[in-house]
Amino acid sequence: MPDRTSLMRRIESVLDSGWLSNGGPMVDELETKVAQRLTAKHVVAVCNGTVALQVMAKACGLAGEVIVPSMTFVATPHAMQWIGLTPVFADVTHADHTLDPESVERCITPRTSAILAVHLWGNPCHVKQLQQVADRNGLKLLFDASHAFGCDCQNRPIGNFGLAEAISFHATKVMHAAEGGVIVTNDDTVAERCRLMRNFGITDLTSIDSAGTNAKMNELCAAAGLTSLESIDDVIQHNQQNMQAYRKAISGVRGLRLAVPPSSERRNSQYVVVEVNQQEFGLNRDGLLQVLRAEGVFARSYFQPGCHNAAPYAGQAGHQPVPMPVTERLLHNVLQLPTGPAVTKNDIRRIGQLLETVHQHAGAVLERVANDDRLGLVPDAA
Secondary structure (H helix, E strand, C coil), X not given: CCCHHHHHHHHHHHHHHCCCCCCCHHHHHHHHHHHHHHCCCEEEEECCHHHHHHHHHHHCCCCCEEEEECCCCCHHHHHHHHCCCEEEEECECCCCCCECHHHHHHHCCCCEEEEEEECHHHCXXXXXXXXXXXXXXXXXXXXXXXXXXXXXXXXXXXCCCCCEEEEECCCCCCCCCCCCEEEEECCHHHHHHHHHHCECCEXXXXXXXXXXXXXXXXXXXXXXXXXXXXXXXXXXXXXXXXXXXXXXXXXCCCXXXXXXXXXXXXXXXXXXXXXXXXXXXXXXXXXXXHHHHHCCCCCEECCCCCHHHCCCCCCCCCCCCCCCHHHHHHHHHEEEECCCCCCCHHHHHHHHHHHHHHHHCHHHHHHHHCCCCCCCCCCCCC
16 A cells, blocks of 8 residues: 555645645646656546546547457456447467457458557557557557556557557556546647546536546545555565565466566566466366465456456357457466565465465365365465
């Protein structure tokens, strides 16, 4: 959590001023500091990451079909569907779980207006190849960077690619505003349209330039965002140390593969995601998840059943024009392990011991899972 004293000081300043929303000094400062951090020309703060996607899409003039991954949180396609666009799902690569440019190209039709790629787990997309696909086909390239604040790609901060990028500042993210988001762009026209659209299309006190919505970030959330930004480097450093500890802890466990590959570029390491190979490990992902939960380890599976298998997309023509074998496999074998400031190296060491024990005694563990809420496979820390 951000420094409570700094946060309360900012909140008291907001309350003393009486300026709670409709712009304000906290929002202005947050936009300026995030733009400086990302070396981007424009940052437009909004009330959450989903609305950031919607305002970004509207400001960029998207219409018809938008190609997205199914291997993402459902907010990505829902944001498009909600504003009258048609999400079309493409497959991802095995190496980093981001959009496969070849799969994207097979999804393009005369109705396609854009590609909306996701930097999943903080893994940068194949930006150069996706831009080439977009340019060849006259499409706009946008990014959902909800997982990727603080990550670099091609020695540049994520936020500087495509026509615009949307970043979530939800409380679960590496940098947060309790609830919030930003649109980042180096395009003057897109930035101007985003600022208009987040405030009902109003240009001054009485003039209305276009349709818009209420997407404004309030001053209290901006205060939380500024406080979180102050500690972002410490949070990322802790996450990176945890990631290194996990690499060491599971390096000898057959059947487990970290989905965030090592990189010489900056990563926020906010998501420790492993793929579970049932044949090599001895349990499938869901069996391992049950064991971890029984042992008090809050692991999670992502993103079942997959956006293409969820309402309102499942069974509807046009949403899945190509096979997605990598996505289908990942939906059944991806597992997220706990990390963050509250997770210590000793916690990770014990989780590693548990994973090794489960792997070595998979058959017996399966039998005990059915009868015992807590298996006691690894002793509690002293």
